[in-house]
Amino acid sequence: MESRSAHQNSAVVDRIGAAKVLPVLRAADVETANGYVQAVRRAGLGAIELTATIPGWQELLPDVVKNAGDALIGMGTVTTAADAQVAVDRGAHFLVSPYPAAAVRSFAAEAGILFIEGGMTPGELAVTMSAGIGKLFPAHVGGPSFLKSVMAILPGLKIVPTGGISVADVPKWLAAGAFAVGVGSDLYADGDIAAKLAAVISAQ
Template sequence: MESLVESLRHAKVVPVLRRTDGAEAEAAARTLLDAGLPVVELTANTPDWAGALGRLRSAYPRAVLGVGTVCAEGDARAACDAGADFLVSPWPVPDVRAYAAARGVPLCEGGFTPGELAAAARHGVAKLFPAHAVGPSYLKSVMAVLPAGSLVMPTGGIKLADVPAWLAAGAIAVGVGSDLDRLPQVWHELGAA
Protein backbone atom coordinates (compact mmCIF):
# COMPACT_ATOMS: atom_id res chain seq x y z
CA MET A 1 0.00 0.00 0.00
CA GLU A 2 2.84 2.42 0.77
CA SER A 3 4.11 2.21 -2.79
CA LEU A 4 0.65 2.94 -4.19
CA VAL A 5 0.18 5.89 -1.82
CA GLU A 6 3.51 7.34 -2.94
CA SER A 7 2.57 6.85 -6.61
CA LEU A 8 -0.83 8.49 -6.14
CA ARG A 9 0.67 11.46 -4.31
CA HIS A 10 3.16 11.92 -7.15
CA ALA A 11 0.61 11.41 -9.94
CA LYS A 12 -2.07 13.69 -8.46
CA VAL A 13 -4.37 12.66 -11.35
CA VAL A 14 -5.34 9.09 -12.24
CA PRO A 15 -6.72 8.72 -15.76
CA VAL A 16 -9.67 6.32 -15.71
CA LEU A 17 -9.83 4.65 -19.12
CA ARG A 18 -13.38 3.44 -19.70
CA ARG A 19 -13.47 2.67 -23.43
CA THR A 20 -15.46 0.74 -26.03
CA ASP A 21 -12.79 -1.96 -26.25
CA GLY A 22 -9.44 -2.99 -24.86
CA ALA A 23 -7.46 -1.85 -27.91
CA GLU A 24 -8.81 1.69 -27.53
CA ALA A 25 -8.07 1.69 -23.80
CA GLU A 26 -4.58 0.35 -24.43
CA ALA A 27 -3.85 3.04 -27.04
CA ALA A 28 -5.04 5.78 -24.67
CA ALA A 29 -2.95 4.34 -21.83
CA ARG A 30 0.16 4.16 -24.04
CA THR A 31 -0.28 7.82 -25.02
CA LEU A 32 -0.55 8.89 -21.39
CA LEU A 33 2.29 6.69 -20.16
CA ASP A 34 4.54 7.85 -23.01
CA ALA A 35 3.75 11.45 -21.96
CA GLY A 36 5.15 10.64 -18.52
CA LEU A 37 2.07 9.95 -16.43
CA PRO A 38 3.02 7.22 -13.96
CA VAL A 39 -0.44 5.80 -13.14
CA VAL A 40 -3.37 4.66 -15.31
CA GLU A 41 -6.56 2.79 -14.50
CA LEU A 42 -8.43 0.56 -16.95
CA THR A 43 -11.99 -0.43 -16.11
CA ALA A 44 -13.25 -3.98 -15.82
CA ASN A 45 -16.34 -3.12 -17.86
CA THR A 46 -14.24 -2.40 -20.96
CA PRO A 47 -14.23 -5.39 -23.33
CA ASP A 48 -10.81 -7.17 -23.38
CA TRP A 49 -9.49 -5.01 -20.56
CA ALA A 50 -7.45 -7.91 -19.16
CA GLY A 51 -5.67 -8.44 -22.49
CA ALA A 52 -4.92 -4.73 -22.72
CA LEU A 53 -3.61 -4.72 -19.14
CA GLY A 54 -1.33 -7.67 -19.81
CA ARG A 55 0.14 -5.99 -22.90
CA LEU A 56 0.63 -2.74 -21.00
CA ARG A 57 2.33 -4.59 -18.12
CA SER A 58 4.81 -6.11 -20.59
CA ALA A 59 5.47 -2.82 -22.37
CA TYR A 60 5.60 -0.61 -19.26
CA PRO A 61 6.99 -2.68 -16.39
CA ARG A 62 7.55 0.38 -14.16
CA ALA A 63 4.12 1.94 -14.68
CA VAL A 64 1.51 1.74 -11.93
CA LEU A 65 -1.46 0.00 -13.53
CA GLY A 66 -4.84 -0.31 -11.88
CA VAL A 67 -8.18 -1.84 -12.69
CA GLY A 68 -11.38 -0.07 -11.71
CA THR A 69 -15.04 -1.01 -11.59
CA VAL A 70 -14.02 -4.30 -9.96
CA CYS A 71 -17.32 -5.65 -8.66
CA ALA A 72 -16.62 -9.40 -8.51
CA GLU A 73 -13.87 -11.69 -7.30
CA GLY A 74 -13.41 -13.03 -10.84
CA ASP A 75 -12.50 -9.57 -12.10
CA ALA A 76 -10.11 -9.10 -9.17
CA ARG A 77 -8.45 -12.42 -10.01
CA ALA A 78 -8.18 -11.55 -13.73
CA ALA A 79 -6.73 -8.13 -12.87
CA CYS A 80 -4.09 -9.56 -10.56
CA ASP A 81 -3.21 -12.30 -13.03
CA ALA A 82 -2.75 -9.68 -15.78
CA GLY A 83 -0.41 -7.62 -13.59
CA ALA A 84 -2.55 -4.99 -11.85
CA ASP A 85 -0.79 -3.00 -9.15
CA PHE A 86 -4.07 -1.94 -7.53
CA LEU A 87 -7.81 -2.51 -7.72
CA VAL A 88 -10.67 -0.02 -7.46
CA SER A 89 -14.27 -0.87 -6.58
CA PRO A 90 -17.17 1.61 -6.77
CA TRP A 91 -18.63 0.29 -3.48
CA PRO A 92 -17.65 -2.27 -0.82
CA VAL A 93 -17.45 -5.78 -2.29
CA PRO A 94 -16.44 -8.22 0.48
CA ASP A 95 -15.21 -10.90 -1.97
CA VAL A 96 -13.01 -8.37 -3.78
CA ARG A 97 -11.67 -7.01 -0.49
CA ALA A 98 -10.82 -10.51 0.73
CA TYR A 99 -9.18 -11.49 -2.56
CA ALA A 100 -7.12 -8.29 -2.73
CA ALA A 101 -5.95 -8.81 0.86
CA ALA A 102 -5.03 -12.44 0.16
CA ARG A 103 -3.03 -11.43 -2.93
CA GLY A 104 -1.46 -8.42 -1.22
CA VAL A 105 -2.83 -6.04 -3.87
CA PRO A 106 -3.97 -2.60 -2.68
CA LEU A 107 -7.68 -1.87 -3.00
CA CYS A 108 -9.30 1.54 -3.33
CA GLU A 109 -12.81 0.85 -2.12
CA GLY A 110 -15.68 3.18 -2.99
CA GLY A 111 -17.89 5.07 -0.59
CA PHE A 112 -19.99 8.21 -0.50
CA THR A 113 -21.05 9.00 3.06
CA PRO A 114 -18.55 9.88 5.79
CA GLY A 115 -19.12 6.47 7.40
CA GLU A 116 -18.58 4.59 4.13
CA LEU A 117 -15.42 6.58 3.40
CA ALA A 118 -14.07 5.98 6.92
CA ALA A 119 -14.68 2.24 6.56
CA ALA A 120 -13.01 2.16 3.13
CA ALA A 121 -10.02 4.18 4.36
CA ARG A 122 -9.35 1.54 7.03
CA HIS A 123 -8.54 -0.89 4.20
CA GLY A 124 -6.46 1.53 2.11
CA VAL A 125 -7.39 4.48 -0.07
CA ALA A 126 -11.09 5.35 -0.07
CA LYS A 127 -12.68 6.27 -3.39
CA LEU A 128 -15.28 9.05 -3.12
CA PHE A 129 -17.82 8.15 -5.80
CA PRO A 130 -19.65 9.76 -7.53
CA ALA A 131 -17.66 12.85 -6.61
CA HIS A 132 -19.30 15.23 -9.06
CA ALA A 133 -22.51 14.97 -7.05
CA VAL A 134 -20.96 16.75 -4.07
CA GLY A 135 -17.85 18.76 -4.97
CA PRO A 136 -14.60 19.63 -3.20
CA SER A 137 -16.29 21.37 -0.26
CA TYR A 138 -17.91 18.05 0.69
CA LEU A 139 -14.52 16.33 0.67
CA LYS A 140 -13.01 19.08 2.81
CA SER A 141 -15.79 18.65 5.38
CA VAL A 142 -15.45 14.86 5.37
CA MET A 143 -11.66 14.99 5.69
CA ALA A 144 -12.09 17.07 8.86
CA VAL A 145 -13.91 14.20 10.59
CA LEU A 146 -12.16 11.14 9.14
CA PRO A 147 -9.53 9.46 11.29
CA ALA A 148 -6.07 11.01 10.97
CA GLY A 149 -4.16 9.63 8.03
CA SER A 150 -7.24 8.69 6.01
CA LEU A 151 -6.69 8.87 2.27
CA VAL A 152 -9.44 9.69 -0.22
CA MET A 153 -9.40 9.74 -4.03
CA PRO A 154 -12.50 11.38 -5.56
CA THR A 155 -13.65 9.95 -8.88
CA GLY A 156 -16.68 10.28 -11.12
CA GLY A 157 -17.60 13.21 -13.33
CA ILE A 158 -14.62 15.39 -12.36
CA LYS A 159 -13.31 17.86 -14.93
CA LEU A 160 -9.58 18.49 -15.28
CA ALA A 161 -10.09 22.17 -14.40
CA ASP A 162 -11.45 21.10 -10.99
CA VAL A 163 -8.48 18.91 -10.03
CA PRO A 164 -6.61 21.65 -8.08
CA ALA A 165 -9.71 22.33 -5.94
CA TRP A 166 -10.06 18.63 -5.11
CA LEU A 167 -6.37 18.40 -4.17
CA ALA A 168 -6.69 21.52 -2.00
CA ALA A 169 -9.68 19.90 -0.26
CA GLY A 170 -7.51 16.98 0.83
CA ALA A 171 -7.60 14.41 -2.00
CA ILE A 172 -4.51 12.24 -2.32
CA ALA A 173 -5.20 12.11 -6.09
CA VAL A 174 -8.17 12.62 -8.39
CA GLY A 175 -9.63 10.11 -10.84
CA VAL A 176 -10.53 11.72 -14.17
CA GLY A 177 -12.15 9.99 -17.13
CA SER A 178 -12.82 12.81 -19.60
CA ASP A 179 -10.78 15.41 -21.46
CA LEU A 180 -7.77 13.10 -21.22
CA ASP A 181 -6.09 14.50 -24.32
CA ARG A 182 -5.26 17.58 -22.21
CA LEU A 183 -4.12 15.54 -19.21
CA PRO A 184 -0.36 15.48 -19.93
CA GLN A 185 -0.32 19.31 -20.13
CA VAL A 186 -2.42 19.71 -16.97
CA TRP A 187 -0.31 17.12 -15.17
CA HIS A 188 2.84 19.13 -15.88
CA GLU A 189 1.09 22.34 -14.79
CA LEU A 190 0.23 20.69 -11.47
CA GLY A 191 3.94 20.20 -10.92
CA ALA A 192 3.60 16.43 -10.90
CA ALA A 193 6.37 15.80 -13.39
Protein backbone atom coordinates in the same frame (compact mmCIF):
# COMPACT_ATOMS: atom_id res chain seq x y z
CA MET B 1 8.05 -6.92 9.94
CA GLU B 2 6.09 -5.77 6.91
CA SER B 3 5.71 -8.22 4.09
CA ARG B 4 7.13 -7.52 0.67
CA SER B 5 3.59 -7.01 -0.66
CA ALA B 6 2.97 -4.32 1.97
CA HIS B 7 6.02 -2.44 0.72
CA GLN B 8 4.86 -2.84 -2.87
CA ASN B 9 1.41 -1.54 -2.01
CA SER B 10 2.90 1.43 -0.21
CA ALA B 11 4.92 2.19 -3.33
CA VAL B 12 1.74 2.13 -5.45
CA VAL B 13 0.06 4.58 -3.08
CA ASP B 14 3.14 6.81 -3.18
CA ARG B 15 3.12 6.82 -6.99
CA ILE B 16 -0.54 7.82 -7.09
CA GLY B 17 -0.02 10.55 -4.52
CA ALA B 18 3.04 11.93 -6.29
CA ALA B 19 1.17 12.20 -9.59
CA LYS B 20 -1.90 13.84 -7.98
CA VAL B 21 -3.94 12.63 -10.96
CA LEU B 22 -5.16 9.09 -11.56
CA PRO B 23 -6.26 8.72 -15.17
CA VAL B 24 -9.28 6.43 -15.51
CA LEU B 25 -9.18 5.04 -19.02
CA ARG B 26 -11.78 3.22 -21.08
CA ALA B 27 -11.07 1.81 -24.51
CA ALA B 28 -12.66 -0.72 -26.82
CA ASP B 29 -9.46 -2.29 -28.15
CA VAL B 30 -5.79 -2.84 -27.38
CA GLU B 31 -4.51 -0.26 -29.86
CA THR B 32 -6.65 2.53 -28.41
CA ALA B 33 -5.88 1.55 -24.82
CA ASN B 34 -2.15 1.45 -25.45
CA GLY B 35 -2.35 4.84 -27.15
CA TYR B 36 -3.99 6.29 -24.05
CA VAL B 37 -1.43 4.69 -21.77
CA GLN B 38 1.51 6.01 -23.78
CA ALA B 39 -0.01 9.51 -23.72
CA VAL B 40 -0.31 9.30 -19.94
CA ARG B 41 3.29 8.15 -19.65
CA ARG B 42 4.46 11.06 -21.82
CA ALA B 43 2.86 13.36 -19.28
CA GLY B 44 5.05 11.80 -16.62
CA LEU B 45 2.38 9.92 -14.66
CA GLY B 46 3.13 6.45 -13.34
CA ALA B 47 -0.27 5.02 -12.37
CA ILE B 48 -3.30 4.37 -14.56
CA GLU B 49 -6.68 2.75 -13.96
CA LEU B 50 -8.47 0.73 -16.63
CA THR B 51 -12.08 -0.18 -16.00
CA ALA B 52 -13.87 -3.51 -16.11
CA THR B 53 -16.66 -1.81 -18.04
CA ILE B 54 -14.45 -2.23 -21.11
CA PRO B 55 -15.76 -5.17 -23.17
CA GLY B 56 -13.18 -7.94 -23.17
CA TRP B 57 -11.00 -6.31 -20.52
CA GLN B 58 -9.73 -9.74 -19.52
CA GLU B 59 -7.92 -10.03 -22.86
CA LEU B 60 -7.00 -6.34 -22.99
CA LEU B 61 -5.29 -6.08 -19.61
CA PRO B 62 -2.19 -8.26 -20.23
CA ASP B 63 -1.30 -6.34 -23.40
CA VAL B 64 -1.72 -2.99 -21.65
CA VAL B 65 0.46 -4.08 -18.74
CA LYS B 66 3.10 -5.40 -21.13
CA ASN B 67 3.25 -2.12 -23.05
CA ALA B 68 3.04 0.19 -20.05
CA GLY B 69 6.73 0.06 -19.19
CA ASP B 70 7.22 1.06 -15.57
CA ALA B 71 3.72 2.55 -15.26
CA LEU B 72 1.47 0.81 -12.74
CA ILE B 73 -1.82 -0.46 -14.14
CA GLY B 74 -4.82 -0.82 -11.88
CA MET B 75 -8.08 -2.56 -12.72
CA GLY B 76 -11.15 -0.55 -11.82
CA THR B 77 -14.84 -1.29 -11.38
CA VAL B 78 -13.88 -4.61 -9.81
CA THR B 79 -16.72 -5.75 -7.57
CA THR B 80 -16.38 -9.54 -7.34
CA ALA B 81 -13.64 -11.82 -6.08
CA ALA B 82 -13.73 -13.67 -9.40
CA ASP B 83 -12.94 -10.53 -11.39
CA ALA B 84 -10.30 -9.57 -8.84
CA GLN B 85 -8.60 -12.92 -9.32
CA VAL B 86 -8.60 -12.55 -13.10
CA ALA B 87 -7.24 -8.99 -12.85
CA VAL B 88 -4.37 -10.07 -10.61
CA ASP B 89 -3.61 -13.13 -12.72
CA ARG B 90 -3.39 -10.90 -15.80
CA GLY B 91 -1.01 -8.40 -14.29
CA ALA B 92 -2.97 -5.69 -12.46
CA HIS B 93 -0.87 -3.86 -9.87
CA PHE B 94 -3.88 -2.67 -7.86
CA LEU B 95 -7.67 -2.99 -7.75
CA VAL B 96 -10.37 -0.32 -7.54
CA SER B 97 -14.11 -0.54 -6.83
CA PRO B 98 -16.85 2.12 -7.10
CA TYR B 99 -18.48 1.10 -3.80
CA PRO B 100 -17.75 -1.05 -0.72
CA ALA B 101 -17.09 -4.59 -1.93
CA ALA B 102 -16.43 -6.98 0.94
CA ALA B 103 -15.59 -9.93 -1.31
CA VAL B 104 -12.88 -7.98 -3.14
CA ARG B 105 -11.61 -6.57 0.17
CA SER B 106 -11.14 -10.09 1.52
CA PHE B 107 -9.50 -11.26 -1.69
CA ALA B 108 -7.10 -8.31 -1.73
CA ALA B 109 -6.10 -8.88 1.90
CA GLU B 110 -5.32 -12.53 1.20
CA ALA B 111 -3.55 -11.81 -2.10
CA GLY B 112 -1.56 -8.91 -0.65
CA ILE B 113 -2.62 -6.47 -3.37
CA LEU B 114 -3.70 -2.87 -2.90
CA PHE B 115 -7.46 -2.34 -3.07
CA ILE B 116 -8.78 1.21 -3.43
CA GLU B 117 -12.34 0.79 -2.27
CA GLY B 118 -15.06 3.24 -3.21
CA GLY B 119 -17.70 4.91 -1.09
CA MET B 120 -19.93 7.96 -1.05
CA THR B 121 -20.89 8.51 2.59
CA PRO B 122 -18.48 9.09 5.49
CA GLY B 123 -19.50 5.69 6.85
CA GLU B 124 -18.68 3.95 3.58
CA LEU B 125 -15.40 5.78 3.26
CA ALA B 126 -14.45 4.83 6.81
CA VAL B 127 -14.52 1.20 5.69
CA THR B 128 -11.51 1.92 3.49
CA MET B 129 -9.39 3.04 6.45
CA SER B 130 -7.81 -0.40 6.68
CA ALA B 131 -6.06 0.22 3.37
CA GLY B 132 -5.36 3.87 4.18
CA ILE B 133 -6.66 5.02 0.82
CA GLY B 134 -10.21 5.21 -0.56
CA LYS B 135 -12.19 6.42 -3.54
CA LEU B 136 -14.99 8.99 -3.30
CA PHE B 137 -17.57 8.11 -5.95
CA PRO B 138 -19.49 9.68 -7.62
CA ALA B 139 -17.51 12.73 -6.56
CA HIS B 140 -19.38 15.32 -8.63
CA VAL B 141 -22.53 14.87 -6.53
CA GLY B 142 -21.09 16.55 -3.45
CA GLY B 143 -18.25 18.48 -5.02
CA PRO B 144 -15.03 19.65 -3.36
CA SER B 145 -16.93 21.14 -0.41
CA PHE B 146 -18.29 17.69 0.47
CA LEU B 147 -14.78 16.23 0.37
CA LYS B 148 -13.54 19.00 2.64
CA SER B 149 -16.23 18.12 5.19
CA VAL B 150 -15.35 14.42 5.00
CA MET B 151 -11.67 15.15 5.49
CA ALA B 152 -12.50 17.00 8.69
CA ILE B 153 -13.80 13.79 10.28
CA LEU B 154 -11.52 11.29 8.50
CA PRO B 155 -8.23 13.20 8.48
CA GLY B 156 -6.05 10.13 8.15
CA LEU B 157 -7.64 8.82 4.97
CA LYS B 158 -6.10 9.36 1.56
CA ILE B 159 -9.13 10.03 -0.63
CA VAL B 160 -9.21 9.87 -4.43
CA PRO B 161 -12.40 11.54 -5.71
CA THR B 162 -13.57 10.14 -9.05
CA GLY B 163 -16.63 10.52 -11.25
CA GLY B 164 -17.72 13.51 -13.29
CA ILE B 165 -14.54 15.48 -12.64
CA SER B 166 -13.10 17.64 -15.40
CA VAL B 167 -9.42 18.29 -15.91
CA ALA B 168 -10.01 21.97 -15.12
CA ASP B 169 -11.49 21.13 -11.72
CA VAL B 170 -8.56 19.03 -10.48
CA PRO B 171 -6.90 21.94 -8.60
CA LYS B 172 -10.15 22.59 -6.68
CA TRP B 173 -10.27 19.00 -5.49
CA LEU B 174 -6.63 19.02 -4.46
CA ALA B 175 -7.22 22.24 -2.53
CA ALA B 176 -10.12 20.51 -0.74
CA GLY B 177 -7.76 17.80 0.50
CA ALA B 178 -7.82 15.10 -2.17
CA PHE B 179 -4.81 12.79 -2.12
CA ALA B 180 -5.12 12.47 -5.89
CA VAL B 181 -7.96 13.00 -8.36
CA GLY B 182 -9.42 10.43 -10.73
CA VAL B 183 -10.22 11.89 -14.15
CA GLY B 184 -11.96 9.86 -16.83
CA SER B 185 -13.92 10.85 -19.92
CA ASP B 186 -12.80 14.49 -19.96
CA LEU B 187 -9.24 13.33 -20.58
CA TYR B 188 -9.92 11.70 -23.90
CA ALA B 189 -13.13 13.34 -25.06
CA ASP B 190 -11.11 15.51 -27.42
CA GLY B 191 -7.63 16.93 -27.78
CA ASP B 192 -4.27 15.67 -26.56
CA ILE B 193 -4.33 13.65 -23.32
CA ALA B 194 -0.69 14.40 -22.58
CA ALA B 195 -1.25 18.14 -23.04
CA LYS B 196 -4.28 18.12 -20.75
CA LEU B 197 -2.37 16.26 -18.05
CA ALA B 198 0.63 18.54 -18.43
CA ALA B 199 -1.64 21.54 -17.87
CA VAL B 200 -2.99 19.98 -14.67
CA ILE B 201 0.46 19.11 -13.38
CA SER B 202 1.81 22.60 -14.06
CA ALA B 203 -1.12 24.14 -12.18
CA GLN B 204 -0.35 22.27 -8.95
